[in-house]
Amino acid sequence: MRVFIAGVDGYLGWSLAQHLLARGHVVAGADAFLRRRWVHEMGSWSATPVHPMPERLEALEEHFGRTVQFWEGDLTHYELVARIFDEFRPEAIVHLGECPSAPYSMIDAEHCAFVQRNNLVSTTNFVFAMEEFVPDAHLVKLGTMGEYGTPNVAIPEGFFEIEYRGRTDRMPFPRQAGSWYHWSKVHGSNNVMFACRLWGLRATDIMQGVVFGTRIDDMAEDDRLLTRLDFDQAFGTAINRFCCQALIGHPLTPFGLGHQKRGFLPLRDSMQCLTLILENPPDPGDYRVFNQFQEVFDITELAMKVQAAAGEMGLDVEVRNIENPRLELEDHFYAPDHQQLFDLGYSPSDVEEELGMMLMHLQRYTDRIQAKREVLIPDVRWDGRREKTRFLDSLVTSQPAPSSRFARATPETEDVDSEEPALG
């Protein structure tokens, strides 16, 4: 299959390129290297070293016998997207070229506008170029489980049948995202749904859970093949950050009460699911939504799993909750469906085993994490302030949230340790 990967230089994109090459697919990709810049802007870098693209492409050639046809450029420019689609004629397009960070989008008006613009326009460019050059191609759009928010009812996969005032209809399930970034994904989902209805395009919109892990089996032992692994507040996801914290003896830091529930999946599972989706495309005109995650976990439960895995390596780390910089429910109902990928044959990995492998693998990059350890405590707050969050010394889980606007646990002043975290 001819697959075009937007954002091929990124965490998922670079992994997917190798996963698909290993399966004999013809892969092309584009990237403007914005992720490298954003992480730099956040004062950080990838825990794993990320090589320049020419070296990465050379490594693919050496290990897989062929490489990825690569375009450097900004996919919000329609001419570039049109040129790529016209030349490469993809049968599938995997859109991993969006800015994936909630905190980055919450910094200020400019960052909010940038993230929404970047994510929306790249997506509309793709559907227009599909209609113009490859109307039978399959668009695989990466959304996020965060599009749904945390409603008080079960979460179906995209659509639900409702009865309302005596009449019935099948409708999109209402989205209630929690950051400008998450809303950009909702806007993009809506745009793709419309394009399918409008032009009979086919698309799979993936509401993906939080991905963690550093490796997939197809990656040879070659630094140039490593995918990036971020641990800063903006581009590092929960488990990845916990693992990096554990490796340098930093406390693991759930936000607030720490009982947020989210769907999670290992990087190798994400690759497996993406491949299943590519190999089982929807019918023309079909816009389908898959909830893509292995299991729902409570954040504190996960922190304790990382703590246990680190313990087995002789690393003694504590779990210490910090102020929640976000506006989110910290203890809530959560029951999302995720049946369709299992129906296609998704076979999940073992989470504990994955955590162990990840810690072992990342251990060789401890110095790189240590060098940027200050990025492990967030300072981008949803209320607009930019101020490092503080440790919560005692968790008062029975205490009601003090403000109806911010449903987070704000401790009494005497419960707060205002020092920078001790690094053990």
Place this chain on the structure above:
Amino acid sequence: MRVFIAGVDGYLGWSLAQHLLARGHVVAGADAFLRRRWVHEMGSWSATPVHPMPERLEALEEHFGRTVQFWEGDLTHYELVARIFDEFRPEAIVHLGECPSAPYSMIDAEHCAFVQRNNLVSTTNFVFAMEEFVPDAHLVKLGTMGEYGTPNVAIPEGFFEIEYRGRTDRMPFPRQAGSWYHWSKVHGSNNVMFACRLWGLRATDIMQGVVFGTRIDDMAEDDRLLTRLDFDQAFGTAINRFCCQALIGHPLTPFGLGHQKRGFLPLRDSMQCLTLILENPPDPGDYRVFNQFQEVFDITELAMKVQAAAGEMGLDVEVRNIENPRLELEDHFYAPDHQQLFDLGYSPSDVEEELGMMLMHLQRYTDRIQAKREVLIPDVRWDGRREKTRFLDSLVTSQPAPSSRFARATPETEDVDSEEPALG
């Protein structure tokens, strides 16, 4: 009250400025004059002459004893929005600065991206500047009834209580818009809803029906005070276009089967409703949605009302359906609520009377309509083609739509008059 009007040079904006000045409010406004450029790009102009802004502002001073503080500039630039909010300190912001055209957004990838970018970023800039400078101000955001689409169930005002798999929640009513423009409004609504939850801002999101009419009582007989009245395919709305067609003896042209149902309201009612909303702001943190229209009409029914009103002036015009350039249901269930504005005291005008006044008033500009008569037949099609739509000589209402993708009546070839419309 200190009211800032974004898009004060436009159809609604210029009318609202006068309506509010007449009621003693302090009014400021901004505009980049993009509407003038867009209409020019569509090969058209306003039926009513539109004077340069300095002359318009001078006329306000002469007739109302004071004018509007005006900034020329692009509201997608945050610095401009911040400067205005900091200097003017509005108590209310009415966002009429979006690109309001479905066909314009459907032209190509660039127009789609432009409309979504322009509409989204101006809105996020407003909420960020509110949070920074005037957190107690009231944002009045113009949305459209088109955000809802035409679901098979009743349409509430923004939110509904649902029961789903044995649990209940109050959720946003799912939106199913029908153009890139309409989706830009949905995206904007979602962004504003989030800003209210995030920062406790207050906003009224108006799902407005289709507005028609040329005058409000506050406009003195002075050409410089006239508001614009567009009749091209992109910026002219249904009734306004029917009236312009009637005045030059052009057939009135419902799209397709012509049984689309929409909510409509006269310009003077729109001004009345906006004023009611401004004078009855929501509580801090409250995001409320009002469906703003007087009555639901079938498009053909409206065309016949215009035909009758024209007949009373001695103008003999026919109603002739044309191919539908859009993708939309042409005969459907439609039951939207619109109670809240009536509860606030909205007193609707008489539609027939309004149509009569409008035709009388527009009669003096018949030459301007005649000069651009070629813009009365659309050529921007939702399937991506740019080709003038043709008259449907006989409407075969019992015939099923030939394509599942485009639910419109495509006639047999022999039923089609491929000539440009006769202008009577």
